Amino acid sequence: INYRGNAAAAAETLEMVNATDGQGIVVQANIADSVDRERLITETTTAFGRIDLLVNNAGMAPRRRLDILETTEASYDEVMAVNLKGPFFLTQQVANQMIAMQQAGTIMQPKIINIGSISAYTSSPNRGEYCISKAGMGMMTTLFADRLAGEGINVYEIRPGIIETDMTGAVKEKYDHLIADGLTPIRRWGQPDDIAQAVVALAEGSFPFSTGEIINVDGGFHFRRL
Structure with a gap:
């Protein structure tokens, strides 16, 4: 944890x-710190001797929502480091561990699950750095799924919609109204447990012939409707 x-x-x-x-x-x-990433892996393998599953769940929104014409380099760098750079290099390190562990017979069919966002394809010009980081995670999922398929490692992305968490607390009233007005076909807030159930299904191996798959957990937000 x-x-x-x-x-x-x-x-x-x-x-x-x-x-x-x-x-x-x-x-x-x-996760944005290379020394911390290495220590996370070391402490995990020391305690358990194996890594069967990686869930890239680290994420942050900009500390201030600013028009994309006013986005600062500091905010861009911070968000990208946590949301994309960190998960990319953690996945790289863990994947190499998984390959070695499979070759040694320590583990079988490990999995990597990335937690993305509907912001990967939904424009929010007042938090552009967040949207870009999540769009990048979508391609990251595809790249690692492609590279690791031959190694027996499946890679997935769960793409949450509007989830009731601390991150959305500041805009709760806004989304209460939008959801009530039909923003999502399933008219309720998503809950962390909705994401957890999707993670469990993937972790248990329910989709052995799928990799690079995007699992939308968004109440139908991704539909294109007239």
Whole structure:
């Protein structure tokens, strides 16, 4: 269980793992930092001796929503480092570990799941750096799926829609009205558990002949409707 700053949430997640007779560890690491990425992998393999699954769930929105004509380089670099650069190089490192572990017979059919966003294709000019990072993750999914298929590693992307989290708290009233007016065919907020259920289905191996697949968890937002 990786976290950057919210130790309490990580501890709560660990409690839930333990409550189901699972085994877990908590590792503080900033995915945007190469040293932290290496430490995350080292602590994981030291504790368990294997990596069967990577879920790239780290993500952040811009600290300030600014018109794309006013976006700062600092904001762009920060968002891209967390949302795209970090996951890219973490996936690269973990994939190499998975390949070696499969060759050694330690694991079989490992999987990589990227958490993307409808912002990959939905324009929001007041948070352009976020949209670009998620569009990049879509191609990242395709590239790794292509490269790793021959290694027996399936790669997927889950693309959430409007999910009720801390990240959307500041715009809740706006989306309450939009959802009620039919922005999504399923007229409710998405919940973190909706994403979790999709992750579980992929992790359990329910789609063995699929890779590079995008799983939309968005209440039908991706439909084109007249």
